[in-house]
Amino acid sequence: MLELFKIKKNHFVGIDFGTASIKVVELSYVDQKTILENYGFVELGLANRGNMKPTSLEQVLNDSLKKILAKMNIHNAPAFVSIPGFSGLVAIIELPSMPAEDLTKAIQFEAHKYIPSALDEIALSWEVVEKKEEQGEVKDNDNFISKLKLKNESDSKSGEKIKVLLVAAPKKDIEHYDRLVSGAGLEVKAIELETFSIARSLVGDEPGVFLIVDIGSRTTNLILVEKGLIQANRNIDAGGEEITSAIVDMLRISRSRAEVFKKEGKDILNSNESPLVVPVLDLIVGELHRVISAYKEKNKGSKLDAIILSGGTSKMVGIEEYFAHALGEEVRIGNPWRAIAVGSEMAPLTKALGASFAVALGLALRGVEDYKKK
Ligand SMILES: Nc1ncnc2c1ncn2[C@@H]1O[C@H](COP(=O)(O)OP(=O)(O)OP(=O)(O)O)[C@@H](O)[C@H]1O
Ligand SMILES: [Mg+2]
Incomplete structure (x- = not known):
């Protein structure tokens, strides 16, 4: 097939599906600088969202997303997408230190206490955050785990407790956002809970x-x-x-x-x-x-x-x-724009948008971080 738009490997699109609007931001990474290429939002006008049929809601999201991407001239770029925080779960649990095989079972057992739905309906990821050599992942969905930088803070000896970061979200939500964004012609690189996007853009590695x-x-x-x-x-x-x-x-x-x-x-x-x-x-x-x-x-x-x-x-x-x-x-x-180079023509507008773009920026920043690691 003729490729009309070449994929830009150093451009990253963050898409935040909020209840009031969809917010999109495009960042690029050039000469060791993260640059704001473009941003936009479209109000969804869904005052009666609760009474809408799922198919009508899907149509509104679909049309709105396509509209904003066309307006921003985004055709082909790696996309990073969020799931609303309330749809998922982020919890820190403490368990006794144990071998990795037992840990997988223990975590699935623990997860049941937090999540009422059947385990096969949710994507579950976990990471030992205070004993790095024992970290692992339940691979339900390769795209779905996101965390801030994890620190090997203490050397927990056997018999000690270990801290585990548990992240879960319904598979149907992941599939829903995947479908929406792929349907609009973008390549979905990762889907994460917005909780991680917000923390990345507002705090990142800052100690404290x-x-x-x-x-x-x-x-x-x-x-x-x-x-x-x-x-x-x-x-x-x-x-x-x-x-x-x-x-x-x-x-x-x-x-x-x-x-x-x-x-x-x-x-x-x-x-x-x-x-x-x-x-x-x-x-x-x-x-x-x-x-x-x-x-x-x-x-x-x-x-x-x-x-x-x-x-x-x-x-x-x-x-x-x-x-x-x-x-x-x-x-x-919060200032999610702090680590981003913004051209003088866009600076006043980004100031007005302030922290409302924290999710979209955090998502696109994940693209930049992954790219830097390569
Ligand atoms: N200048 C302002 N002063 C006060 N409130 C404002 C201002 N600008 C926007 N808001 C409010 O911010 C809210 C929208 O915030 P935001 O864009 O973060 O929501 P969302 O991400 O779409 O929703 P949610 O996160 O709940 O799904 C609306 O209630 C709006 O009235
Ligand atoms: Mg929001």
């Missing part, structure tokens, strides 16, 4: 302890990262949509006006007179408290370096101050 809070449209993903390794992960079934609902209730205006009002740039969260009461933010604060206390309890004397906010809702004016006040910790807005 960070708690990432990615607040999207309908979900919030909390990721505790220590020395580049995920230590805890929680997903909350709520996000920016609930902030819009709180504005609707407070001001008694329509949803579309409330959405505009939310983005107007006024600090409605920390106002002295009548601050907006947002139950979902309190819910997130409560969960953050629990994650931080559990970490400090387990690692006596350790401290958190910062809470890093990301997702579209991190653009809300005053949200940094809100969390800092509620938690008494240092809070900052």
